Amino acid sequence: MRRGWLLILLLLIGCGGPAGTISVEDPWLRPTGPATATGHDGHNSAGNSAAYLTIRNGATADRLLRVETDDAASAEVHETIIVDNVARMEPVGALEIPANGSVELRPGGYHIMLTDVRRQLAVGESVEITLVFEHAGEVQVQASVQELGGAQ
């Protein structure tokens, strides 16, 4: 019987770990020109880019709190909102990821806005982006730079 309670303890530990319930698919981002300008952080800047991906979730509702990368001055989740053919971008505080659902970041909707990208991003290269979730914690992805005019 004592061994049985140990089993319960193990099951409890197993259930406690939410990691693995979030998966990130198809991360890609847009290429940039040469990093000839100076960004507001003082580094070289190749201008702005946007990264796209799909987040799939397990049974626990989660929230994407922030995104990080070493290759840009800043990285934020933004949403493009188009009303009557006029577009604007708004920062998304925390992106809700529903339980057993998925959220797509794609052109014209949610995207990871990268400002002052510090090096030229050429097709075929990749950028490491860290997604920080409220429950699942940090998830690192390698986003590949894809040709302008492809991928959609």
Place this chain on the structure above:
Amino acid sequence: MKLRALFLLMVALLLAGCGSAAQPTATTRPTVVNATSAVPTSGSPVEPPRLITDFAMPSSTGGTLGLKDFKGEPTLIFFGYTYCPDICPATLAEFKTVKRALGEQGDDVNYVFISVDAARDTPERLNEYVSAFDPSFVGLSGTSETLKPIAKDFNLRATMYENPNDPENYPVEHTAAAFLLDKDGQLRMVYAYGTPGDVLAADVRHLLTASP
């Protein structure tokens, strides 16, 4: 005995709990969240065609270009700014699709990106930006003054917002439709953001064959 029943119940509950956490059951319909609406399948014709007022702006190709320089060929126009990371590259990518879809005829079309943000988008910067899509694409550097004559024709909107965290990186709210002019400089079609390049290409092809 009571303890044993409790034990079995707990094991059962924990297993059930873990099971559902690890893999959603097949009957659960996944919720897909995205901020975009359905993909437009056609543009909106402008009836009757609207003759566009002449304009003149510094060009990525050097010098100044205006409507008269684009007459003689159909012209696709998109308004934006080069710091725009999302829909501007997405639309220019569709223009690239148009050119590819038209084959040789693709050279008989003007592809024009008009920046509403001349303060940042110099002709040199625009040249770097549009050339990355196709060397034949043209960028025009518009100010509120030079855009004024055509603002009504295109129902053009462009508003700059302050960004206190990064003043140089201010966002711009802008018209996100694509426009098709015929060879006489008349506005013929308006396309909502996200209209596939193949849809635009079919209309351009129609203009090219209708007017020898």
